[in-house]
């Protein structure tokens with residue numbers, strides 16, 4: 001044990017797997033819609049000595065000494081988040097998106113209160129009232145979904161359910177929904193039902209910042225997001241709210257549901273927010289959408305069905321029902337050719353969540369890598385070749401993937 005040794009020498013075993021993971025990220029086409037690649041500056045912040053610091057409390061009001069520099073970092077993160085989203089108040093300490101949501105639940109609800117969220121199998125997130133999550137276990141959850149024909153949220157139906165179950169909180173936002181979300185309509189429904197509105201923009205935060213998706217900030221009482229999806233920051237969450245809820249939300253994050261904040265991650269968030277304030281970031285988000293549109297178009301031309309018929313955002317869901325391959329099988333076959341994507345339930349799913357009839361694909365990560373519409377068409381063709389040819393298509397497609405990723409070096 002040598003305190004000053006490098007990871008490589010101190011722990012070759014862990015170093016080996018970190019190196020393998022870097023290699024995997026370089027060699028694969030990353031299509032998981034919730035993933036992205038952070039800049040080297042963000043990596044450096046997250047790997048910094050700020051991991052050593054306890055800073056329970058808020059800047060200027062800590063329970064520990066020696067917080068003068070981490071206070072500055074957290075204040076910078078807060079100011080930049082406010083600029084990015086135009087919110088009254090923000091807490092940048094949630095360790096994850098689920099924690100950010102739970103802070104809102106904990107602040108505003110008592111166990112047993114009714115909540116209404118989007119059903120998991122229609123694209124919602126488990127922290128929106130999922131039965132296996134605390135949000136659906138300590139609270140009494142109801143669900144809305146998408147229209148069975150259009151596969152788009154039926155707002156009249158949401159309103160009907162809301163007026164019937166009288167939730168104290170309505171949650172909107174999704175993990176696998178390829179269409180725009182009408183936050184104003186959700187706010188109207190919440191108002192009618194006498195509910196608070198929480199908008200969870202985990203997937204679309206980058207699009208919102210760039211003006212490529214309408215912002216919920218003017219309409220929702222609370223807005224949560226992860227920082228690591230389209231926003232392209234380190235793994236983590238934030239909660240935004242109207243000024244009137246600032247104190248209760250801060251208390252719900254700490255000491256309500258968390259202990260010490262991860263100051264190294266907050267530093268990473270600050271850096272990512274600076275990047276997101278730049279004009280290049282808007283261009284990046286525009287390209288994510290152009291890329292998703294190009295890929296969706298190509299899939300459709302190839303005869304592959306997409307849930308809701310296409311996409312308005314960074315992701316799409318392939319409906320594999322008539323293809324003879326399940327989501328699980330396709331995910332595994334794609335893994336063999338170094339394409340990473342995840343199986344996903346589709347609306348009115350008939351298979352188990354471990355098998356599924358869908359595949360979720362997002363373009364945030366490949367866009368960070370510099371790929372454009374031409375590459376998206378190629379990738380859609382690769383996936384289609386695998387769907388059609390299954391195991392027999394693997395050797396040829398694997399070769400083509402290797403050639404493609406070589407042209408887009410990363411973390412050199």
Ligand SMILES: *Cc1c(COP(=O)(O)O)cnc(C)c1O
Pocket residue numbers: 034095096097098099124125127173174175200201202203226236237
């Ligand atoms: C990803 C996601 C989350 C959870 O984020 P974690 O950081 O994994 O806890 C919450 N809500 C939605 C809508 C998401 O897509």
